Amino acid sequence: MSADNSKKKNKHHNSEKLDAKTYKKELERLQTELAIMQDWIKATGHRMVIVFEGRDAAGKGGMIRRITERVSSRVFRIVALPAPSDREKTQLYVQRYIQHLPAAGEIVLFDRSWYNRLGVERVMGFCSDKEYFQFIGNCTEFEQALVEDGIQVIKYWLTVSNKEQQKRFEARINDPMRQWKLSPMDTEARCRWFDYSRARDAMLDATDSAHAPWHIVRTDNKKRGRLNCISHLLSMVPYENIKREKVKLPDRDQSDQYDDVAALECRNFVPEKY
Numbered sequence: 091m092s093a094d095n096s097k098k099k100n101k102h103h104n105s106e107k108l109d110a111k112t113y114k115k116e117l118e119r120l121q122t123e124l125a126i127m128q129d130w131i132k133a134t135g136h137r138m139v140i141v142f143e144g145r146d147a148a149g150k151g152g153m154i155r156r157i158t159e160r161v162s163s164r165v166f167r168i169v170a171l172p173a174p175s176d177r178e179k180t181q182l183y184v185q186r187y188i189q190h191l192p193a194a195g196e197i198v199l200f201d202r203s204w205y206n207r208l209g210v211e212r213v214m215g216f217c218s219d220k221e222y223f224q225f226i227g228n229c230t231e232f233e234q235a236l237v238e239d240g241i242q243v244i245k246y247w248l249t250v251s252n253k254e255q256q257k258r259f260e261a262r263i264n265d266p267m268r269q270w271k272l273s274p275m276d277t278e279a280r281c282r283w284f285d286y287s288r289a290r291d292a293m294l295d296a297t298d299s300a301h302a303p304w305h306i307v308r309t310d311n312k313k314r315g316r317l318n319c320i321s322h323l324l325s326m327v328p329y330e331n332i333k334r335e336k337v338k339l340p341d342r343d344q345s346d347q348y349d350d351v352a353a354l355e356c357r358n359f360v361p362e363k364y
Contacts, residue, residue, distance in 0.1 A: 144248030
């Protein structure tokens, strides 16, 4: 099969719907593996950074939720920083990210990261040309320093088509529970589609390194994208099943028993409307 035909087949496959039963079964299997990986991370003191980047509405938040919903927030830490404060704007650019890097036995998932400078800041004019070119030249060295210190760096770019992004934005506009997801910055990004494409291409050209390569995840079909990404993440970590000692629940000590249920009767309870 030619490369062009392979790409067409993969693109078509990603757009096909995945039945709910298959998705739920596979997601549960992969989340079980993430829990096993978590034990290995804690036991070995492994440190990992996972960067999630992509266009608005590409599914970064949903991807991170599926990775972390069955594991400990003490091991899998999510970092989603707001816009920098006036003070942070005067710091070394990566300074506010460095403080969130993992200690032993931790995985940090960046919902957007230092790559903001090469994406939204570049396109929207929030950084100068000097600041942009300085960081794009230093970015791989920064990540090299992380890797040399023993931190595994995994980078995902979630790619969504023009048609699918428009569909998701329209859904947000019409759904009160999702309207908060649509900011003025998102609508402006919609207008600047090709500016973001060029910024993405320049970023990938400059930072797709051997020590911290980019991995592209198709997310027009969110369910397939999530399964593919989690499966790939698991394949990137040399984890093993850590044997746990079987837990036995002890009997309740009855020596100082009292009616602890009755002790609550005079307290304020939440009205039971349901």
